[in-house]
Amino acid sequence: MKREDSNNTADKLISCSSSNQEPPAKTNNNNNNNNKEVPNANDIIMLSTSCNTTTSTYQDRLKQASSEKEKQLRRSDVDDGNEVERTKLSLLRYLAERQDPSSKLSLIQDVDDATLRRFLRARDLDVEKAAAMFVKYLKWRAAFVPKGYISASEIANEMEQNKMFLQGTDRQGRPVALVFGARHFQNKIGGLDEFKRYLVYAFDKLFARMGGGQEKFVVIGDLEGWGYANSDIRGYLAALNILQDYYPERLGKLFIVHVPYVFMAVWKVVCPFIDTNTRKKIVFVENKNLKSTLLEDIDESQIPDIYGGKMPLVPIHET
Structure with a gap:
């Protein structure tokens, strides 16, 4: 599918994502109220299968296939x-x-x-x-990026939200980033361009932490407290475009955790714009399986302490 510039597609997204399914019931705009309904296992599976992503509830059945797939990818990555x-x-x-x-x-x-x-x-x-x-x-x-880098002064409004943290590494040595979706709000001061600069700043930080021979990173997207006030379709599309068009083959895996029910409506809008290779790297995690799922890829010493690991949170601007 040919992707259009995110500045011009927001209106078209709504129409192309329509379906016969009933939308989620309207909830109070307060983010905490939006999260009273937590998706059950079937909801998580629906999120995953709607765009061919994976979910921790499938891992027993797909364990062997996934293991062989990852081994092939790793062999391919080092096959010089x-x-x-x-x-x-x-x-x-x-x-x-x-x-x-x-x-x-x-x-x-x-x-x-x-x-x-x-x-x-x-x-x-x-x-x-x-x-x-x-x-x-x-x-x-x-x-x-005419100067070759993005300075903190160019993204002051985004930095104030304190939404991204750089953690340790996973078992393959890939740096891990933690993003809190409920802390992201549409930037009404710096606009979409400042958000894009923030993304480039974050990517450059991640790349700088990669060891020799490592090219990929891992993201934990935490949606606890996320509500419609945090829904930024233009921003999400901009992030997808930058990742897929300018930083291909960089994302190793994306864990989406603490998924609120109201996120399902936004996911239906965004997922058609995620290319096939990226979709395969997205894992929706049930709350009850959070730590065990992370442990499959990340050692306990490197898992953020808020998920039962031992790694304290480190804001991106402190790295």
């Missing part, structure tokens, strides 16, 4: 000896230079093969599509 892929990487670099030989894009010579490989794999090894995607990224980065 693939002759076909190496040839395509060289061709990708050449095509990207030919598409725009401007001085800014000449920096492609400084881009490592690991970065190019992510774009190549995001386009199923189609060199022309990968080159176009990579050139688009370079142009966007040069225009949106």
Whole structure:
């Protein structure tokens, strides 16, 4: 599906997501009241299957298949000896230079093969599509982050919400971020652009914490207390576009925890815009299985203490 710019799609989203199902009953705008109804196991399964995501309630049946899948992905991630892929990487670099030989894009010579490989794999090894995607990224980065980084002063309104924390690492060495959805509100001062800058700031922080050979990160999205006041469709779409278009093959896994019933309506709107590869990495977690699910991927010493682990919360601006 071709994704449109998030600035122009909010109105179209509502119509394209309509269905014969009854919407959730109206609730008080107070976030706490919105969370009195907690989804049961069937609701969680419906959220997951609506966009082919996974859920902790499926893990017994899918354990063996998931394990084999992850092993294959890990083997693929470290397979630098693939002759076909190496040839395509060289061709990708050449095509990207030919598409725009401007001085800014000449920096492609400084881009490592690991970065190019992510774009190549995001386009199923189609060199022309990968080159176009990579050139688009370079142009966007040069225009949106002209200094090469986002300073805290450029995202002051977003930082005040104190909604993101950088934790330890999972069992594969991937850095873990924790995001509190109930602390996010549509930015009416800095607007959508400031939120986008905040996302880039956060991604850059995550990348800086990656060890050698590691390219992916893990996110825990905590929706406890989330209500309609936190619903920011344009912001969610902007985040998806940036992640999928400019940082492909970076997300390792997204755990969504403490899911309130009212979130189901928003999920139906957003999920059609999530590409297939990203959907496979999303796990909706039932409250009763929260710690046990996290333990499958994250050692107890690295799990946030609010979930029964031993890692204290570290605000992103302190990392």
